[in-house]
Amino acid sequence: xxxxxxxxxxxxxxxxxxxxxxxxxxxxxxxxxxxxxxxxxxxxxxxxxxxxxxxxxxxxxxxxxxxxxxxxxxxxxxxxxxxxxxxxxxxxxxxxxxxxxxxxxxxxxxxxxxxxxxxxxxxxxxxxxxxxxxxxxxxxxxxxxxxxxxxxxxxxxxxxxxxxxxxxxxxxxxxxxxxxxxxxxxxxxxxxxxxxxxxxxxxxxxxxxxxxxxxxxxxxxxxxxxxxxxxxxxxxxxxxxxxxxxxxxxxxxxxxxxxxxxxxxxxxxxxxxxxxxxxxxxxxxxxxxxxxxxxxxxxxxxxxxxxxxxxxxxxxxxxxxxxxxxxxxxxxxxxxxxxxxxxxxxxxxxxxxxxxxxxxxxxxxxxxxxxxxxxxxxxxxxxxxxxxxxxxxxxxxxxxxxxxxxxxxxxxxxxxxxxxxxxxxxxxxxxxxxxxxxxxxxxxxxxxxxxxxxxxxxxxxxxxxxxxxxxxxxxxxxxxxxxxxxxxxxx
Numbered sequence: 001x002x003x004x005x006x007x008x009x010x011x012x013x014x015x016x017x018x019x020x021x022x023x024x025x026x027x028x029x030x031x032x033x034x035x036x037x038x039x040x041x042x043x044x045x046x047x048x049x050x051x052x053x054x055x056x057x058x059x060x061x062x063x064x065x066x067x068x069x070x071x072x073x074x075x076x077x078x079x080x081x082x083x084x085x086x087x088x089x090x091x092x093x094x095x096x097x098x099x100x101x102x103x104x105x106x107x108x109x110x111x112x113x114x115x116x117x118x119x120x121x122x123x124x125x126x127x128x129x130x131x132x133x134x135x136x137x138x139x140x141x142x143x144x145x146x147x148x149x150x151x152x153x154x155x156x157x158x159x160x161x162x163x164x165x166x167x168x169x170x171x172x173x174x175x176x177x178x179x180x181x182x183x184x185x186x187x188x189x190x191x192x193x194x195x196x197x198x199x200x201x202x203x204x205x206x207x208x209x210x211x212x213x214x215x216x217x218x219x220x221x222x223x224x225x226x227x228x229x230x231x232x233x234x235x236x237x238x239x240x241x242x243x244x245x246x247x248x249x250x251x252x253x254x255x256x257x258x259x260x261x262x263x264x265x266x267x268x269x270x271x272x273x274x275x276x277x278x279x280x281x282x283x284x285x286x287x288x289x290x291x292x293x294x295x296x297x298x299x300x301x302x303x304x305x306x307x308x309x310x311x312x313x314x315x316x317x318x319x320x321x322x323x324x325x326x327x328x329x330x331x332x333x334x335x336x337x338x339x340x341x342x343x344x345x346x347x348x349x350x351x352x353x354x355x356x357x358x359x360x361x362x363x364x365x366x367x368x369x370x371x372x373x374x375x376x377x378x379x380x381x382x383x384x385x386x387x388x389x390x391x392x393x394x395x396x397x398x399x400x401x402x403x404x405x406x407x408x409x410x411x412x413x414x415x416x417x418x419x420x421x422x423x424x425x426x427x428x429x430x431x432x433x434x435x436x437x438x439x440x441x442x443x444x445x446x447x448x449x450x451x452x453x454x455x456x457x458x459x460x461x462x463x464x465x466x467x468x469x470x471x472x473x474x475x476x477x478x479x480x481x482x483x484x485x486x487x488x489x490x491x
Contacts, residue, residue: 001116004047004092007056009118011104011111024055025111027062030100031332037093044088049075060091067091098332115331204254204292206325206336210242219341221313231341234321236308240340241301244325248292257328259287263302265309267458268318269408271415279456280307280321289328309455310344310487315417316408317459344450348375348486358389359479366390369467371439375484378448382465382483384439388431394472398427400439401466402446403480408459421446421463443485451485 009025010016053072060068067087073079102111102118112119210216216232223229234240240263248254265280282305286298312319321342327334352373360366371384386398402421409415427437452461463485468478 001097001113001118002093003056003059003095003097005118006059006097006102007052007092008050009102011107011109013104013107013109016104016106016109024052024058024105025102026105027059027097028101028103030063030113031098032063033096033098033332034094035096037089039086039089040093041085041089044085044092045079047092048073048079048088051075056091060095063095065091065095203249203252204327204334205245205247205249206327206334207245207247208242208323208325208336208338209245210240210338210340213242221339221341223339229339231339233341233343234307235342236344237304237306239301239303240305240323241299242323244286244298244300245295246292246298246327247295251293254292254327255290255329256287256292257289257330258285259298259325259327260285261298261300262324262326263305263321264324265307265321266319267456268320269458270316270318271408277456277458279309280305286325307342307344309342310450310452311340311342312449312452312455312461314406314408314459314461315419316406316415319455319459343487345487345489346450347488348484355384355481355483357479357481360390361393361477364390364392365395365469365477367469369479371465371481371483375486376443377486377488378450379444379488382439382441382443386426386437386439386467388433388435388437391431391433395427395430396470396472396474397425397429398431398437398467398469399423399425400441401468402441402443402448403464403466404448405462405464406459407462410457421448448485450487 006025006027011025051072057068057070057072060066068091073081073084079085096116097113098116100113102113103109104111210232213232216234218230218232220228220230244259244261246254246259261284263280263282264278267277267279269275269277282302284300284302286300287296307321309319311321320339322337322339325336352375355371355374356368357370358366358368366389368387368389369384370387371382376382401423404419404421406417406419407414408417424441426439431437448463449461451463452459454460462482464480464482466478466480468476470476
């Protein structure tokens, strides 16, 4: 049930039939889900005149979303504030109540919400104000007014005529799980709102521990806007083993349809609306269907797992390996993910020739540059020299930069992103004919990755040395040369 629907609902018990939305139904004991919806500005603008703004603000804030202002826009004027339209789109159409109750503050009647559907829309009776109160002497339950026999349409729990509503936007079923939030796919969802959502989303605490993870080297990876996460490093062919701890909250019981654990390798394209391409998937069953009343631990081991690609977190793409625990339930599954980081040692061919080229502008500039080799490991040193054969323009300074170029997708839907890793000034002032400028650039201080070429036919990452000369009129002359970067075992 969207908050849009909740904003329209009114208690239809006899005591409240004339109140309409004077008493907005209060949400209680809810489970929430954030489901992305296609933007539809026309719908939001058309719905504004029918919106109970104070009720919407109060309800959203009770769920942890404080993005809407106290005072709503003038419904008689066209809504042109794009920022407010996005906020309304998020609050009205992307916040879903999956389970819970709605309580009328006037008559205290309670309406149950199951699988996102309020029972008042199904013409079911409301329930008492808690099971304990319902069994006490002197407490009576008033049945909801049933629909009139003439037509189902006459049963109108909203208390308003909504025939003029614009068509609702299409729902896209992208479910956000508790352990991994792709921030690029969320719209206007504040950190506070996320925390509020996930505090209701899981009836159990799930923890994944890896064997000897404290003894492994860790890498700090930027996971989202909220911060970074440390991941243990694994290598190709290495087993992944550990244990899963499942603890039921508040002493309640958990009825499940089975617990499984997966080791997954996937490629995520950020521009492709969160589609994940799994190139590796191993599954083990931890528990068969049943009940759980106390904490339990489950051991797991994925032996000698082939991890053919190295982990990568780029601008438009992420290659990740992770462990996913799924507790299957009748309504919504409980999912917990734990990332690991994979390093791969793939040595380049033995040939590693030097790079030597002559470039220039006819009758103006002629230079020769040389690099000692074309393939470098991540802690290597680039050694070379620049030799000026002809100089007839006034050069102010010269710099060498390392550029990382990320290519994702395939033509015609191919995206290229270039990122300058570092700039290194190698000359300041005008050179003369015959002058030689030495180059020595240490790679160990930069956050480089190995060169990736056509990984799973999804993306490539290449590195280039970019030599730039700038004259006194700030004109730039440059020459790029691709190099190969690889990883070697650390001592």
